[in-house]
Amino acid sequence: MPVRHSSCAVITGWLLSLLLNSCSGRITFREMPLGLQAETELTAHNGQREKLVQNLKRVNLLFFGFTRCPDFCPMTLHRLQSAIGEDDNLKQMLTLFFISVDPTHDNPGELRRYLSQFPYARGFTGSTEEIRRVEKMFGAYSKAENGTISHSLYLYVLNKQGKVIYLIRYDDPVEKIRDVLRQAAEL
Amino acid sequence: MGTNHNAQQRRVARVAVTVPAVLACLLASACGPRQHQEHGYVFVDWYIVKPVVATGMTTAYGKITNSRTEAATLEAVSLDCADEVELHETIETAGRVSMVSLKAVSLAPGETLAFVPGKKHLMVTGLRQPVTGLCEITFRLSGIRCTFEIPVKERKD
Numbered sequence A: 001m002p003v004r005h006s007s008c009a010v011i012t013g014w015l016l017s018l019l020l021n022s023c024s025g026r027i028t029f030r031e032m033p034l035g036l037q038a039e040t041e042l043t044a045h046n047g048q049r050e051k052l053v054q055n056l057k058r059v060n061l062l063f064f065g066f067t068r069c070p071d072f073c074p075m076t077l078h079r080l081q082s083a084i085g086e087d088d089n090l091k092q093m094l095t096l097f098f099i100s101v102d103p104t105h106d107n108p109g110e111l112r113r114y115l116s117q118f119p120y121a122r123g124f125t126g127s128t129e130e131i132r133r134v135e136k137m138f139g140a141y142s143k144a145e146n147g148t149i150s151h152s153l154y155l156y157v158l159n160k161q162g163k164v165i166y167l168i169r170y171d172d173p174v175e176k177i178r179d180v181l182r183q184a185a186e187l
Numbered sequence B: 001m002g003t004n005h006n007a008q009q010r011r012v013a014r015v016a017v018t019v020p021a022v023l024a025c026l027l028a029s030a031c032g033p034r035q036h037q038e039h040g041y042v043f044v045d046w047y048i049v050k051p052v053v054a055t056g057m058t059t060a061y062g063k064i065t066n067s068r069t070e071a072a073t074l075e076a077v078s079l080d081c082a083d084e085v086e087l088h089e090t091i092e093t094a095g096r097v098s099m100v101s102l103k104a105v106s107l108a109p110g111e112t113l114a115f116v117p118g119k120k121h122l123m124v125t126g127l128r129q130p131v132t133g134l135c136e137i138t139f140r141l142s143g144i145r146c147t148f149e150i151p152v153k154e155r156k157d
Helices: A002-024 A072-084 A088-093 A108-114 A128-137 A174-185 B002-031
Strands: A041-044 A049-051 A059-065 A094-100 A121-125 A143-145 A148-152 A154-158 A164-169 B035-038 B041-049 B058-066 B072-079 B084-093 B096-101 B105-107 B112-115 B120-125 B135-141 B144-150
Touching (some): A059 A072, A059 A148, A059 A174, A072 A174, A094 A108, A094 A128, A108 A121, A164 A174, B035 B144, B041 B144, B058 B135, B072 B084, B112 B120
Parallel strands (some): A059 A094
Antiparallel strands (some): A041 A049, A041 A121, A059 A154, A154 A164, B035 B041, B041 B058, B072 B105, B084 B096, B084 B120, B135 B144
16 A cells, blocks of 8 residues: 555656746757767867767767758758857857768868858768668668758767757757757756 | 818828838738739749759748639759759658659649648759849649749748
């Protein structure tokens, strides 16, 4: 009987906390079995080989995209830029890992030019096999078809250890993206 | 004297009504959405997105309303400041996005078709940089051509 009471109390408490979180606009971050591995290395937009984890900051986002993407990628980057706005504090705490899914075209120079308006972004390219391996770590997949490339639609939010703790969708409101970033910075 | 006074009052009243109306019209045309009407089609707020980098690859967005009584087909679009324009749609399938090329798009009578980020859009390749002033866009709808000028500007959303 006491066991049943205590289970009830735990479930009630969990439901209450869920309710409070949803009412207070608190974001629920949960570590997922996805993320960067310590040894993952790619070519950064400065042309240097880098372990991705060495760029982890307080708030981290990872996006699979490509520089010749006319609609979806610039739209996502623009929404992120709008969410960050003039918050210099947030910019300082943030790294956006832009992983090219078009490694045959996106050399470090292309990535550097493309990301020049986003000072918190770091572009990465590599061999097709290397990109595939990184995609696999995030349960993602890209494919060249009909002259374009289909790719993951998420902005992955990573913790300081490089693990995925939240997924931002491209159509999430800018205000929600801002809340996610600010609350991730408080973790 | 009384007649003169009445005439003056009428002139003042006319000015009081006309000036705000003219100002309102000017303000509306300056701040409101850009609109073009031709052959029963209404084009609203069309613009070319200033590319992230000067690669010439970008998109154009806006709305078309078919205010005719018969259905129409958007067959092609061209720009005088770019090499090529294609009708495209970004679609979401199982956590991924892909872009598909559309041969044509149908518009029922009275229907408004929106070309917006992440959905239907015009893919623009070979945008000649830098674009100074406006670009001329031509829509071919069921064989009818509609041409007007649109700006290149920063992405809105």
